Amino acid sequence: MTHPLPSFPTARLRRLRQSPALRALVRETTLAPSDLIWPVFVMEGSDAEEAIPSMPGVVRRTVDRIGAAAREAWDLGIPAICVFPYTGMEARTEDCALAWDRDNIANRAIREIKNTCPDIAVMTDIALDPYNVNGHDGFVENGEIVNDRTVEALVKMALAQADCGADILGPSDMMDGRVGAMRQALEEAGHRDVTILSYSAKYASAFYGPFRDAVGASAALTGDKKTYQMDPGNSDEALRLVARDLSEGADMVMVKPGMPYLDILQRVKAEFGVPTFAYQVSGEYAMLQAAAQNGWLDGDRVMLESLQGFKRAGADGVLSYFAPAAARALNG
Numbered sequence: 001m002t003h004p005l006p007s008f009p010t011a012r013l014r015r016l017r018q019s020p021a022l023r024a025l026v027r028e029t030t031l032a033p034s035d036l037i038w039p040v041f042v043m044e045g046s047d048a049e050e051a052i053p054s055m056p057g058v059v060r061r062t063v064d065r066i067g068a069a070a071r072e073a074w075d076l077g078i079p080a081i082c083v084f085p086y087t088g089m090e091a092r093t094e095d096c097a098l099a100w101d102r103d104n105i106a107n108r109a110i111r112e113i114k115n116t117c118p119d120i121a122v123m124t125d126i127a128l129d130p131y132n133v134n135g136h137d138g139f140v141e142n143g144e145i146v147n148d149r150t151v152e153a154l155v156k157m158a159l160a161q162a163d164c165g166a167d168i169l170g171p172s173d174m175m176d177g178r179v180g181a182m183r184q185a186l187e188e189a190g191h192r193d194v195t196i197l198s199y200s201a202k203y204a205s206a207f208y209g210p211f212r213d214a215v216g217a218s219a220a221l222t223g224d225k226k227t228y229q230m231d232p233g234n235s236d237e238a239l240r241l242v243a244r245d246l247s248e249g250a251d252m253v254m255v256k257p258g259m260p261y262l263d264i265l266q267r268v269k270a271e272f273g274v275p276t277f278a279y280q281v282s283g284e285y286a287m288l289q290a291a292a293q294n295g296w297l298d299g300d301r302v303m304l305e306s307l308q309g310f311k312r313a314g315a316d317g318v319l320s321y322f323a324p325a326a327a328r329a330l331n332g
């Protein structure tokens with residue numbers, strides 16, 4: 001504290017907490033629907049939805065239903081939607097060729113959203129895991145996740161997504177050099193205004209479990225992702241990764257997971273002052289929903305409190321499966 005307080009009773013800090021009006025007036029951070037990015041899951045088929053048991057309230061939708069979902073989000077004031085594809089074992093190969101196919105479900109979903117609701121920003125995920133036989137974000141050679149060959153594939157993926165109309169590319173793979181390679185390829189292809197929100201500080205986390213069910217990766221994944229995702233014990237390393245990604249052309253950066261890593265979020269925002277996002281991941285969502293379903297927590301209140309915590313820690317926005325529910329609650 002740089003300003004010492006006068007002593008009691010001159011200073012009564014409860015004065016400013018006495019009414020909703022005064023509390024609203026002095027609130028330091030606020031949460032709005034415009035702070036949210038909504039991650040959604042798409043699957044093959046038509047006119048159908050499927051529940052994801054480990055993420056109560058979240059569904060996979062067929063591509064023909066994704067436009068309506070985007071429209072609903074936009075009407076709630078949510079500025080961006082992030083598309084993740086569900087892929088069964090039959091879609092997975094060693095060479096991951098489906099990853100840069102302009103007609104894969106993720107790319108069809110991008111086009112569908114842009115046709116139905118052109119205003120909403122469409123974010124993508126760039127990593128090989130939905131298309132890889134072994135569930136890894138990169139190519140596996142002799143048991144190792146290889147970097148440079150993977151980056152070449154990720155660049156093809158980025159170009160396909162940009163061609164399909166993506167506004168925000170989200171490299172979530174944690175390979176070295178991918179942001180620079182993508183930025184250069186995008187410039188050369190004339191996609192100068194496509195933005196990159198890099199998953200810069202992405203930890204090797206057990207909180208991704210339900211997501212891997214949602215996208216069909218749990219059965220495929222062999223081993224863990226610790227040779228490319230960050231060690232949960234590290235903090236300085238997150239700053240190096242953010243500095244690196246910014247220098248390579250990232251427009252925005254992300255810290256992931258969210259709630260257990262608010263210290264990282266705060267350091268990143270304080271150090272760089274760039275648009276910084278947090279991902280409240282599947283396991284965080286599952287944990288809050290499970291407690292709410294048991295009547296152990298007030299679901300609406302913990303949803304909003306957890307999202308506000310990200311803002312207070314310095315986030316410019318949050319990717320959250322709660323996005324539509326939170327926007328509805330905020331819009332009253």
Ligand code: PBG
Pocket residue numbers: 125126127129137172173207208209210211212225280281282283
């Ligand atoms: C894939 C990817 C993952 C998530 C986002 N993109 C999973 C992983 O790295 O294994 C996790 C999101 C969540 O848990 O909600 N590269």
